[in-house]
Amino acid sequence: MATIQYGSTGKVLRVDLTKGKIWDEALDEATIRRFLGGTGLGVKYLIEEVDPRTNWNDPQNILFIGSGPLGGLRIPGCASISVVTKGAQTNGATSTQANGNMGAYLKWCGYDAIIVSGASPTWKYIYVSDNGVELKDASKLVGKDTWETEDLIKKELGFQERGMSVFSIGPAGENLVKFAGIFGDRGHSASHNGVGAVMGSKKLKAFAVARGTKKVPVIDAEKISEIGRQTTELAKAFGGGNVFNWGTSRVLPTAEAAGWLHVKNYTTNIFPKKDLFMGDRVRALFKSQNYPCYACASHHYELMEVTEGPYKGFAGKEPEYEQWASVSSQIGQEDPGTAVYLANLIDRLGMETNEAGWIVGWCMECYEKGFLTKKELDGLEMTWGNVAAVEQILKNIAYRKGYGNTLAEGVKFAAEKKGGEALNCAIFTGKGNSPRGHDHRGRWVEMLDTVVSDTGTLQTQMLVSNSEIWNMPKPMDPFNWEQVAQAEANSTGSMTISDCMVQCWFTSFNDTKLQLEAINAATGLNMTLDELKKAGRRIVNVMRLYNLKAGLTPDKEKPSPRYWSKPVDGPNKDKPIQPHWENMMNLYYKLMGWDRKTGRPLPETIKELGIEDIAEKFK
Amino acid sequence: MAKTKTLLTRAPSGKSPDTSNITIEVLSWLKEDFNHKITDTVILKESVSPGTSIMELLRTLAERYPAFARKTFGHKDGLTEYCMVILNGEIISPLELDKKTLRQGDVIKLTPAFYGG
Numbered sequence: 001m002a003t004i005q006y007g008s009t010g011k012v013l014r015v016d017l018t019k020g021k022i023w024d025e026a027l028d029e030a031t032i033r034r035f036l037g038g039t040g041l042g043v044k045y046l047i048e049e050v051d052p053r054t055n056w057n058d059p060q061n062i063l064f065i066g067s068g069p070l071g072g073l074r075i076p077g078c079a080s081i082s083v084v085t086k087g088a089q090t091n092g093a094t095s096t097q098a099n100g101n102m103g104a105y106l107k108w109c110g111y112d113a114i115i116v117s118g119a120s121p122t123w124k125y126i127y128v129s130d131n132g133v134e135l136k137d138a139s140k141l142v143g144k145d146t147w148e149t150e151d152l153i154k155k156e157l158g159f160q161e162r163g164m165s166v167f168s169i170g171p172a173g174e175n176l177v178k179f180a181g182i183f184g185d186r187g188h189s190a191s192h193n194g195v196g197a198v199m200g201s202k203k204l205k206a207f208a209v210a211r212g213t214k215k216v217p218v219i220d221a222e223k224i225s226e227i228g229r230q231t232t233e234l235a236k237a238f239g240g241g242n243v244f245n246w247g248t249s250r251v252l253p254t255a256e257a258a259g260w261l262h263v264k265n266y267t268t269n270i271f272p273k274k275d276l277f278m279g280d281r282v283r284a285l286f287k288s289q290n291y292p293c294y295a296c297a298s299h300h301y302e303l304m305e306v307t308e309g310p311y312k313g314f315a316g317k318e319p320e321y322e323q324w325a326s327v328s329s330q331i332g333q334e335d336p337g338t339a340v341y342l343a344n345l346i347d348r349l350g351m352e353t354n355e356a357g358w359i360v361g362w363c364m365e366c367y368e369k370g371f372l373t374k375k376e377l378d379g380l381e382m383t384w385g386n387v388a389a390v391e392q393i394l395k396n397i398a399y400r401k402g403y404g405n406t407l408a409e410g411v412k413f414a415a416e417k418k419g420g421e422a423l424n425c426a427i428f429t430g431k432g433n434s435p436r437g438h439d440h441r442g443r444w445v446e447m448l449d450t451v452v453s454d455t456g457t458l459q460t461q462m463l464v465s466n467s468e469i470w471n472m473p474k475p476m477d478p479f480n481w482e483q484v485a486q487a488e489a490n491s492t493g494s495m496t497i498s499d500c501m502v503q504c505w506f507t508s509f510n511d512t513k514l515q516l517e518a519i520n521a522a523t524g525l526n527m528t529l530d531e532l533k534k535a536g537r538r539i540v541n542v543m544r545l546y547n548l549k550a551g552l553t554p555d556k557e558k559p560s561p562r563y564w565s566k567p568v569d570g571p572n573k574d575k576p577i578q579p580h581w582e583n584m585m586n587l588y589y590k591l592m593g594w595d596r597k598t599g600r601p602l603p604e605t606i607k608e609l610g611i612e613d614i615a616e617k618f619k
Numbered sequence: 620m621a622k623t624k625t626l627l628t629r630a631p632s633g634k635s636p637d638t639s640n641i642t643i644e645v646l647s648w649l650k651e652d653f654n655h656k657i658t659d660t661v662i663l664k665e666s667v668s669p670g671t672s673i674m675e676l677l678r679t680l681a682e683r684y685p686a687f688a689r690k691t692f693g694h695k696d697g698l699t700e701y702c703m704v705i706l707n708g709e710i711i712s713p714l715e716l717d718k719k720t721l722r723q724g725d726v727i728k729l730t731p732a733f734y735g736g
Binding site: 239246251253281442572 | 652
């Protein structure tokens with residue numbers, strides 16, 4: 001098979017931690033045409049090499065960390081990475097992305113991706129540079145948080161801040177917390193579905209990739225430059241330029257107004273202090289410094305130092321919207337400086353911010369209502385907004401101390417173990433993952449997406465720049481179950497394409513037409529729009545076939561009682577989703593071409609997507 | 620401290636049988652499209668004729684505020700991608716904007732739509 005020549009380095013790096021073996025493997029053109037790159041490429045290795053019945057912490061599981069066809073090119077948002085593995089929370093296929101610089105640096109070192117298999121007997125980190133690849137001793141890094149690890153590795157290897165990209169696990173990953181993530185480049189994270197726990201199970205502390213010097217060959221360099229400019233203009237214009245200028249820092253009050261801010265574990269939708277968290281106010285009040293990813297001109301990502309309140313002088317990153325919400329409205333905490341501290345603590349311990357927020361909020365509601373006692377919580381008084389108790393319980397989870405050992409298994413496990421009324425307070429899906437930091441009772445399409453997703457987090461999202469080519473309902477009523485099912489089904493594949501390009505959503509905005517031009521200018525594959533869309537849908541269906549064999553059943557595609565409960569106040573209080581759920585799922589399955597009883601793609605769906613071989617393997 | 624500014628775009632002259640007085644509160648970054656800072660409080664007082672729909676009201680506002688017009692009606696995907704309407708505390712479906720008519724004392728909130736996070 002012909003090795004891919006353009007838009008790719010033509011090879012991936014393989015690391016077997018059990019044997020301590022490192023080798024290169026060629027990437028062929030047919031693979032890229034079928035799986036595109038990034039998430040798709042990771043899925044290819046997962047389905048070929050990891051038996052679906054393998055447990056997530058088995059050394060046979062692989063950990064894929066990779067770039068895409070646009071990685072290393074001067075197109076904003078394309079220095080990101082995608083992580084693919086069998087995740088700890090669902091024990092199924094996982095895909096989660098992080099921004100930063102590693103995707104670009106890795107390709108400049110000569111690799112599209114790193115695929116780690118096996119498990120090391122002692123702690124290691126992987127060092128990649130122009131000069132080769134080494135497995136380094138990480139024993140001195142054990143117990144260090146993610147920011148400390150980044151600093152220590154750069155110091156040990158003699159690299160300046162932007163000379164190396166380091167992604168690592170913190171104590172949570174080392175201790176196999178089920179919602180541990182992988183963090184790097186000062187707080188960017190690939191954090192969903194316990195990818196950090198998988199890394200911990202392999203005794204792999206970090207990936208350290210130097211800023212390489214090899215150029216990525218492309219078929220049409222002039223066109224790539226033009227697409228880079230167009231992408232910047234798209235980002236500047238989209239949504240009135242708010243993401244470009246403010247990242248997600250302005251979202252929290254907006255979410256509250258529309259009723260999709262999660263407040264005190266879905267017990268209300270009113271958060272009176274919302275305006276204190278407005279990005280304009282916070283960036284003016286605290287010291288804030290833009291810290292962009294490679295080739296990106298936006299002000300999406302900032303470093304921040306708190307200048308007033310109990311955490312005055314604390315420096316870290318500016319929380320993203322989901323982080324702000326997880327450590328403020330969700331836990332009844334009203335001080336922005338404290339939110340900056342807690343959000344960074346979660347990152348440093350190496351945990352996924354949303355699950356951390358859900359589980360702390362669940363403990364608080366259960367404590368306030370008497371479902372969990374102070375004794376059960378190791379002496380902590382988990383009242384709403386009790387910051388000292390929050391800080392301690394987060395550490396207890398990361399180090400699996402006391403009741404933290406139960407909470408470290410995630411919301412679903414802890415709630416089901418406790419049972420009774422406490423179970424009815426917990427927010428999760430039947431598969432074991434929990435939602436992003438929103439109240440999806442005000443965003444029905446994302447509740448559906450979270451529940452049916454095969455990645456362990458949102459897989460589709462309804463926002464696409466080219467709504468006409470995805471046949472999106474217009475205008476759309478976000479509380480109309482038929483339109484919600486249509487939007488979710490029709491746009492399936494759009495987000496997956498971005499994740500295969502490994503392009504930040506806040507620069508791509510799922511502009512499939514521009515992405516088609518980009519992939520063709522980079523690779524010379526001359527794909528058609530239909531081919532690209534089909535590739536996105538193919539990867540979704542391949543993950544589904546894998547997950548069904550791994551134990552997924554349609555009855556697990558259901559929200560927990562609290563997750564789909566009727567809001568008690570706010571603008572969506574008279575809009576319950578539960579009465580429409582069965583009809584919505586029936587229509588969604590039909591539009592997806594899936595069997596309603598088994599969840600399996602129908603023969604005609606399999607044939608249309610050209611995945612008969614994979615369906616046969618996982619029948 | 621947020622700056623408060625109240626605009627009387629059409630000063631109501633008391634209750635008239637021919638008009639309904641309504642209040643519009645503009646939220647979050649939509650305020651910039653109404654020539655204000657995001658930290659301002661932006662409240663518009665309007666008088667509308669009987670039978671005026673929410674969509675007609677939005678089009679009237681769009682005539683006065685070009686940035687609002689450009690980003691809502693000027694967007695190729697229409698209003699719903701950018702602006703969400705809350706009438707008396709309840710989100711109104713984009714499919715209902717033409718049908719819902721305004722009544723005396725109605726309070727409308729305009730807030731940006733946002734996906735992802």
